[in-house]
Amino acid sequence: MTLIELGHHQGWNDELEQSQEILGPSRVLGSWLWAIDMGTLTASRAIADAFCIDPQRARLGAPIVDYFPAVHPDDRARFDADVTRSVETGSEFFCEYRVVDRNGATRWLWDRGQCIEMRDGQPLRYLGVVVDVTRSNTALDSIAGHLMAARAITQRTGESMLRYFIDMALHELASRMAAKQKRAARLQHDRS
Known part of the structure; x- marks a missing residue:
């Protein structure tokens, strides 16, 4: 074989x-x-x-x-x-x-x-x-970094509505990253 x-x-x-x-x-x-x-x-x-x-x-x-x-x-x-x-x-x-x-x-x-x-x-x-998986991990880190930088700018400028949308995007990104980690942990658990 x-x-x-x-x-x-x-x-x-x-x-x-x-x-x-x-x-x-x-x-x-x-x-x-x-x-x-x-x-x-x-x-x-x-x-x-x-x-x-x-x-x-x-x-x-x-x-x-x-x-x-x-x-x-x-x-x-x-x-x-x-x-x-x-x-x-x-x-x-x-x-x-x-x-x-x-x-x-x-x-x-x-x-x-x-x-x-x-x-x-x-x-x-x-x-x-x-x-x-470098591109996948790097892309998520990059997106998070850009969103955090944009959030800091909106805090300084008082753009509360824009900050609200950035916070929503950060929440969505965090949810996706957590889901990815959960799936990876499930795969690792399944192999045990």
């Missing part, structure tokens, strides 16, 4: 479509295959680029520890805990975290994987997908 057939067989296409609805403007970077027993992660070119790994090495299976330094220091402990929990329990892996690319830019990634092979109750292989 090929990885594509395996992914389709496990319903990944349906789940990816649902995830795309939740994530909004995002870009699928590709898939990865983690051979735990070999300590290697085989990944697409775009994933390799995000993690500052030579694409040829990633295609052949680079040591998984080579990927970890790209994970943002503030997210590393949570990332490590999620990986450890998934391997110890053989459960699904799900994590949203930041990486710092070769140019020093920070990117937000949504990473999801599932154990596809076990031996004697121990996971041997995980298959996963990485989605770059």
